[in-house]
Amino acid sequence: MRHIAIIGSGPAGYYTAEAAQKQWGDDVKVDIFDRLPVPYGLIRTGVAPDHQSIKGVSRRYEQTALSDNVSFVGNVTIGEDVSIDELLGLYDAVVLATGAPRDRGLDLPGDHLRNVHGSAAFVGWYNGHPEFAALDPDLSGDTAVVIGMGNVALDVARILSKTREEFAGSDIVGHALEALVASKIRRIVVLGRRGPHQIMMTPKELGELGHLTRAAPRVDPADLPDVGEDALLEPGLRKSVNHLRSFAAIPESHRADVDIEVEFDFFASPRALLGEGKVEAIEVERTRIENGRAVGTGEFYEIPASLVVACIGYRTAPIPGVPFDERAGRFANDEGRILPGLYCVGWARRGPSGTIGTNRPDGFGVVERIAEDMPAPAGRKGREGFDALAAARGLEVVTFRDWKKIEEAEAARARDGAPREKFVDVAEMIRARG
Numbered sequence: 001m002r003h004i005a006i007i008g009s010g011p012a013g014y015y016t017a018e019a020a021q022k023q024w025g026d027d028v029k030v031d032i033f034d035r036l037p038v039p040y041g042l043i044r045t046g047v048a049p050d051h052q053s054i055k056g057v058s059r060r061y062e063q064t065a066l067s068d069n070v071s072f073v074g075n076v077t078i079g080e081d082v083s084i085d086e087l088l089g090l091y092d093a094v095v096l097a098t099g100a101p102r103d104r105g106l107d108l109p110g111d112h113l114r115n116v117h118g119s120a121a122f123v124g125w126y127n128g129h130p131e132f133a134a135l136d137p138d139l140s141g142d143t144a145v146v147i148g149m150g151n152v153a154l155d156v157a158r159i160l161s162k163t164r165e166e167f168a169g170s171d172i173v174g175h176a177l178e179a180l181v182a183s184k185i186r187r188i189v190v191l192g193r194r195g196p197h198q199i200m201m202t203p204k205e206l207g208e209l210g211h212l213t214r215a216a217p218r219v220d221p222a223d224l225p226d227v228g229e230d231a232l233l234e235p236g237l238r239k240s241v242n243h244l245r246s247f248a249a250i251p252e253s254h255r256a257d258v259d260i261e262v263e264f265d266f267f268a269s270p271r272a273l274l275g276e277g278k279v280e281a282i283e284v285e286r287t288r289i290e291n292g293r294a295v296g297t298g299e300f301y302e303i304p305a306s307l308v309v310a311c312i313g314y315r316t317a318p319i320p321g322v323p324f325d326e327r328a329g330r331f332a333n334d335e336g337r338i339l340p341g342l343y344c345v346g347w348a349r350r351g352p353s354g355t356i357g358t359n360r361p362d363g364f365g366v367v368e369r370i371a372e373d374m375p376a377p378a379g380r381k382g383r384e385g386f387d388a389l390a391a392a393r394g395l396e397v398v399t400f401r402d403w404k405k406i407e408e409a410e411a412a413r414a415r416d417g418a419p420r421e422k423f424v425d426v427a428e429m430i431r432a433r434g
């Protein structure tokens with residue numbers, strides 16, 4: 001029997017488990033560890049609460065989770081409760097599928113000011129991640145600046161724009177819903193250091209911004225390249241740019257009907273956050289594009305800002321004893337191989353890019369490598385050995401059956417029409433399993 005430990009129960013973790021089952025059938029046992037008592041990682045706390053159809057992919061992971069040879073081992077932090085070396089002694093292979101849950105730093109003067117948040121924290125707040133549920137961002141000012149032109153920036157701008165009715169059917173946590181409905185933000189500036197042809201936003205997600213009840217996007221037609229140049233773009237980006245063109249054509253009469261403006265500020269690189277204690281403005285330098293890169297022009301201006309959310313990418317959290325590539329912000333690895341017996345997959349391997357589905361071939365790839373490196377099992381103890389260690393340390397392990405009880409309790413306390421009201425506190429989650 002082969003024993004595989006997967007660390008992280010998000011998409012990369014479950015696709016790796018699925019791949020291991022396909023590779024070895026009944027000759028493998030897979031334990032999926034998570035530091036939280038609840039599974040699914042990014043699906044639960046990253047994917048936007050109003051994107052329930054995307055979150056639905058967890059039903060597929062549940063099929064894997066319910067197989068006899070796959071177990072969920074929740075509420076265990078690898079690197080704290082149990083070391084990597086200990087796991088390597090118990091399992092034939094350890095696969096780190098821990099994603100990229102930390103914010104990349106802005107590294108600008110003033111980035112410590114109050115109400116400057118990274119997207120991991122801000123998204124974690126409205127998605128009920130226990131680490132960020134208490135963030136309590138101040139939404140009492142007029143203007144929010146969202147830094148970055150990726151899909152996370154779009155999520156944040158959209159969530160800041162929606163009405164209570166538009167959150168119907170979502171699983172946005174109650175504390176965030178009430179704060180957002182009471183929000184005084186009326187201007188959301190989405191700041192991009194490059195231009196419309198360099199955005200990372202995908203068409204479906206960008207299109208949503210054009211269909212909000214109380215908000216309208218604004219794009220300055222002067223920022224758009226000649227329409228003929230769009231022909232050179234790959235089709236997805238061309239569609240996104242088409243959305244920008246249609247936003248630029250929204251008549252002023254329509255804007256008069258909405259409360260909130262979502263303004264795209266291209267060729268604008270943040271240089272400093274300004275304010276006394278709390279952020280009050282952001283200093284920006286105009287850029288131009290040279291060989292695809294943003295180059296400062298020496299022209300500076302300020303945008304008043306009562307809230308700043310930096311959506312500029314994520315980093316993997318290091319684990320003691322695991323080689324880490326500081327510059328790239330992920331584990332140092334060669335196609336998923338870190339050290340003998342130790343692998344990584346998904347965002348922890350390649351950084352925060354691609355769609356959820358990108359992690360499936362990634363999971364199959366890492367299992368192929370494990371199979372190449374380890375043609376025969378090494379007679380490790382696997383779960384039995386882990387359970388002995390957990391008992392000796394008094395760890396409170398949460399199983400998949402426990403999770404199903406937590407899930408039931410979350411469904412039972414949901415608002416009308418919502419699929420669940422998440423517990424945002426680890427102790428509450430553990431209590432809910434009964």
Ligand code: NAP
Pocket residue numbers: 051106147148149150151152153155192193194198199200201202205269270294311312313314352353354355
């Ligand atoms: P992303 O797509 O890589 O976008 C990051 C943005 O931040 C880019 O516009 C980048 O500009 C900008 N940026 C980086 N450093 C900056 C700096 N120092 N100053 C100013 N701007 C800076 O990352 P993401 O939005 O975090 O998304 C991560 C992944 O999750 C992506 O693959 C995304 O598609 C996916 N996702 C998908 C959905 C969905 O609904 N389908 C939702 C959320 C996330 P440059 O290009 O100039 O570097």
